[in-house]
Amino acid sequence: MAAESRGGVVVRGVGMGGTPRPSDRASIRRTNLGLVLRLLRDAGPRSRARIAADTGLPRPTVTNLVAELVELRLVREGDSQREGAVGRPGVSVEIDGRSICGLGLEINADYISAVAQSLRGDRVFERRIPLDVRAAGPEAVLDMTAELIRGADAAVAAAGARLVGAGLGAPGHVDIITGHVRYAPNIGWRDVSALDGLRGRLGRAAPVLHLENDAKLGAVAEYVIASAAGIHDLISVTGDLGVGGGIISGGRLMRGARGFAGEIGHMQLAPGGRLCNCGRRGCWETMVGLGALLRHAADPGDPVHDASLDVASRLAELRGRAEAGDTRTLAALDHIADGLCLGIALLADVLNPRAVVLGGYFPVFADQLLDRVREGVARRVMAPDAGGCEILPSSLGLAAVARGGAQLALDSVYEDPSAAVV
Amino acid sequence: MAAESRGGVVVRGVGMGGTPRPSDRASIRRTNLGLVLRLLRDAGPRSRARIAADTGLPRPTVTNLVAELVELRLVREGDSQREGAVGRPGVSVEIDGRSICGLGLEINADYISAVAQSLRGDRVFERRIPLDVRAAGPEAVLDMTAELIRGADAAVAAAGARLVGAGLGAPGHVDIITGHVRYAPNIGWRDVSALDGLRGRLGRAAPVLHLENDAKLGAVAEYVIASAAGIHDLISVTGDLGVGGGIISGGRLMRGARGFAGEIGHMQLAPGGRLCNCGRRGCWETMVGLGALLRHAADPGDPVHDASLDVASRLAELRGRAEAGDTRTLAALDHIADGLCLGIALLADVLNPRAVVLGGYFPVFADQLLDRVREGVARRVMAPDAGGCEILPSSLGLAAVARGGAQLALDSVYEDPSAAVV
Numbered sequence: 001m002a003a004e005s006r007g008g009v010v011v012r013g014v015g016m017g018g019t020p021r022p023s024d025r026a027s028i029r030r031t032n033l034g035l036v037l038r039l040l041r042d043a044g045p046r047s048r049a050r051i052a053a054d055t056g057l058p059r060p061t062v063t064n065l066v067a068e069l070v071e072l073r074l075v076r077e078g079d080s081q082r083e084g085a086v087g088r089p090g091v092s093v094e095i096d097g098r099s100i101c102g103l104g105l106e107i108n109a110d111y112i113s114a115v116a117q118s119l120r121g122d123r124v125f126e127r128r129i130p131l132d133v134r135a136a137g138p139e140a141v142l143d144m145t146a147e148l149i150r151g152a153d154a155a156v157a158a159a160g161a162r163l164v165g166a167g168l169g170a171p172g173h174v175d176i177i178t179g180h181v182r183y184a185p186n187i188g189w190r191d192v193s194a195l196d197g198l199r200g201r202l203g204r205a206a207p208v209l210h211l212e213n214d215a216k217l218g219a220v221a222e223y224v225i226a227s228a229a230g231i232h233d234l235i236s237v238t239g240d241l242g243v244g245g246g247i248i249s250g251g252r253l254m255r256g257a258r259g260f261a262g263e264i265g266h267m268q269l270a271p272g273g274r275l276c277n278c279g280r281r282g283c284w285e286t287m288v289g290l291g292a293l294l295r296h297a298a299d300p301g302d303p304v305h306d307a308s309l310d311v312a313s314r315l316a317e318l319r320g321r322a323e324a325g326d327t328r329t330l331a332a333l334d335h336i337a338d339g340l341c342l343g344i345a346l347l348a349d350v351l352n353p354r355a356v357v358l359g360g361y362f363p364v365f366a367d368q369l370l371d372r373v374r375e376g377v378a379r380r381v382m383a384p385d386a387g388g389c390e391i392l393p394s395s396l397g398l399a400a401v402a403r404g405g406a407q408l409a410l411d412s413v414y415e416d417p418s419a420a421v422v
Numbered sequence: 423m424a425a426e427s428r429g430g431v432v433v434r435g436v437g438m439g440g441t442p443r444p445s446d447r448a449s450i451r452r453t454n455l456g457l458v459l460r461l462l463r464d465a466g467p468r469s470r471a472r473i474a475a476d477t478g479l480p481r482p483t484v485t486n487l488v489a490e491l492v493e494l495r496l497v498r499e500g501d502s503q504r505e506g507a508v509g510r511p512g513v514s515v516e517i518d519g520r521s522i523c524g525l526g527l528e529i530n531a532d533y534i535s536a537v538a539q540s541l542r543g544d545r546v547f548e549r550r551i552p553l554d555v556r557a558a559g560p561e562a563v564l565d566m567t568a569e570l571i572r573g574a575d576a577a578v579a580a581a582g583a584r585l586v587g588a589g590l591g592a593p594g595h596v597d598i599i600t601g602h603v604r605y606a607p608n609i610g611w612r613d614v615s616a617l618d619g620l621r622g623r624l625g626r627a628a629p630v631l632h633l634e635n636d637a638k639l640g641a642v643a644e645y646v647i648a649s650a651a652g653i654h655d656l657i658s659v660t661g662d663l664g665v666g667g668g669i670i671s672g673g674r675l676m677r678g679a680r681g682f683a684g685e686i687g688h689m690q691l692a693p694g695g696r697l698c699n700c701g702r703r704g705c706w707e708t709m710v711g712l713g714a715l716l717r718h719a720a721d722p723g724d725p726v727h728d729a730s731l732d733v734a735s736r737l738a739e740l741r742g743r744a745e746a747g748d749t750r751t752l753a754a755l756d757h758i759a760d761g762l763c764l765g766i767a768l769l770a771d772v773l774n775p776r777a778v779v780l781g782g783y784f785p786v787f788a789d790q791l792l793d794r795v796r797e798g799v800a801r802r803v804m805a806p807d808a809g810g811c812e813i814l815p816s817s818l819g820l821a822a823v824a825r826g827g828a829q830l831a832l833d834s835v836y837e838d839p840s841a842a843v844v
């Protein structure tokens with residue numbers, strides 16, 4: 001309908017309201033830089049003349065814009081090519097995919113991690129440091145995160161590339177404008193100014209920093225994969241002790257009015273049901289979170305309940321039992337599958353996604369869960385054929401959030417290339 | 423993140439996948455016509471020179487584009503104005519708001535209706551014909567709808583204006599690409615080719631026709647009002663025998679992968695609850711639909727249950743009882759309010775809207791429902807302050823869907839002005 005950015009100026013629907021942004025010279029230049037960069041990304045290498053024809057921008061303007069993008073090391077000159085039957089061949093311009101990297105960072109309850117990857121998708125740096133984040137406290141965690149950024153920056157430089165920005169994922173409620181983690185109960189953070197804290201530690205070496213909720217970055221990472229298959233509407237559902245969600249609608253991450261969209265773990269699907277950590281009863285995460293699986297699968301004394309053991313090994317143990325045909329484990333997984341059907345069908349009715357991607361602990365039990373979930377969702381959704389919604393297991397494991405952060409950093413360069421200034 | 427149309431070419435995120443559309447000469451021209459038209463809408467009247475500066479398009483291109491828009495009667499020349507300190511004054515160009523009209527049409531279970539309104543918002547034509555649509559059958563209903571369109575077209579012409587398109591709202595599942603009403607149980611339609619049916623009846627006089635689900639058009643109409651207050655994320659909830667929904671996210675109507683988004687009436691909020699018309703149990707509409715209100719408020723023999731009486735008079739009767747302090751009516755409304763809280767809080771957790779607009783029968787009982795709903799939603803939503811979500815009563819009454827249809831027709835002209843050819 002209305003609000004989006006287009007062409008030489010940023011326009012918003014006014015038939016549908018909205019406030020036009022001022023179109024001063026600098027903002028027009030920024031917008032046009034993005035226009036050219038996205039054209040090269042989406043339509044491939046081409047000559048300056050062709051860029052002018054494709055964008056409708058004057059040829060001298062295109063020459064200036066390309067020069068600036070080359071200076072920013074976002075594009076480079078390629079081979080000469082003859083595009084038409086006549087005229088002299090033009091020098092082709094292309095995205096400089098190898099030399100531009102985005103950095104993704106995750107602050108998780110159990111670790112901090114970083115992934116740097118280039119525009120071509122090469123992973124230049126990857127590190128995960130196990131850490132009791134709640135016990136360490138924000139200052140120590142930000143110290144270590146700053147150190148990770150320094151290490152990633154050095155690795156990127158050593159690979160002959162350049163870091164254009166970093167996207168940090170944190171759990172809970174985050175303020176993406178100010179860069180504060182507002183309230184993250186499972187790491188015990190409240191009103192931590194994460195981005196300013198990192199900028200203070202890194203000084204002039206700080207990259208352009210973005211903050212986002214971890215589950216939303218997980219959705220962004222899933223979308224990189226899904227979009228290659230033509231999927232532009234998806235919901236990512238991450239099963240952990242909590243259940244997180246991220247919604248991609250028409251190729252865009254849905255944030256809502258204040259950035260709180262995607263709080264799917266607390267959909268109240270069984271009013272009067274089990275008490276949730278949030279203080280309400282019958283939230284979806286009491287039905288399908290990791291706690292529910294463990295509760296159904298084993299008595300309290302069973303080692304799978306031992307939180308001092310690595311969660312991956314406890315999940316492997318349960319998976320082994322399921323594969324051996326243990327009836328209690330299989331019944332527990334059926335419980336989880338039925339709970340997933342209830343929530344996924346509701347989300348599919350409301351949002352009509354093309355795919356729901358199950359991440360976190362769910363993919364570990366893909367063999368036991370998926371068929372039952374697919375069948376149940378198809379039966380429950382109002383639209384025929386579940387509205388075309390596929391249920392897919394995530395393949396990203398623990399790297400999902402950091403990879404989404406790297407993608408966020410790279411994407412924001414396409415929106416505003418001038419922000420990639422060294 | 424990625425997929426959207428910008429500037430001189432249509433680009434899609436490819437870092438995030440997506441297929442670029444071919445950028446042939448005709449499509450570039452269409453896109454640029456829209457760019458200029460939206461600039462005039464959003465930023466106000468301005469000279470051709472200023473349009474060139476604002477869009478980055480070459481001056482001769484702008485001259486041609488404006489000439490084409492004038493020929494389409496979408497813009498007109500206004501007063502001369504001096505924009506800078508030097509140079510001769512340019513002739514200002516502006517949207518021709520009075521002479522362009524969109525037509526909205528609704529096929530409801532109980533009536534068909536039409537509203538024609540200009541770009542300035544003047545209503546040029548408005549008509550509602552009571553009709554038992556299910557009994558009449560699709561052919562007779564399309565005959566009458568075609569007649570309504572002819573009448574609206576004549577009224578618009580008599581007002582010195584021009585119809586640029588029509589948006590038809592129908593209940594149930596509609597295919598907006600082919601123009602078929604796929605399945606609308608409450609009017610008994612299945613696979614009715616509504617738009618082709620109208621085109622066949624109207625012949626060369628047929629306007630450009632669009633089809634959309636009625637609840638989605640209601641949301642579009644609510645958004646016209648809400649956006650003037652700076653609200654760009656809203657959910658419209660319409661209470662009737664069924665409960666319909668439309669979602670506006672970031673100023674855009676959310677359709678989902680196959681156009682089924684917004685099916686909020688069948689969110690299963692009380693598994694094992696009351697049997698719904700859809701065959702499932704505990705759907706939201708069994709809790710807050712008109713049937714639930716009547717059931718709670720009065721015994722079967724009470725005249726408010728008499729479907730042969732006009733629904734407006736039955737609602738007025740109930741409202742009178744509530745205002746007189748009738749305890750049973752008030753208790754019934756408390757039931758409805760509690761059910762509304764449950765579903766609205768869930769939607770607010772998932773989508774974080776800036777507003778939820780209650781339409782259909784809900785506004786009739788605004789005095790009895792709103793405070794309780796606002797308090798309950800604020801208590802239930804995870805985000806502080808309900809994530810900033812306001813609960814508002816609709817002021818549009820029965821005209822909401824048709825007004826949304828008129829807006830849809832006007833909006834699509836801004837997307838592709840060349841479609842407005844006479």
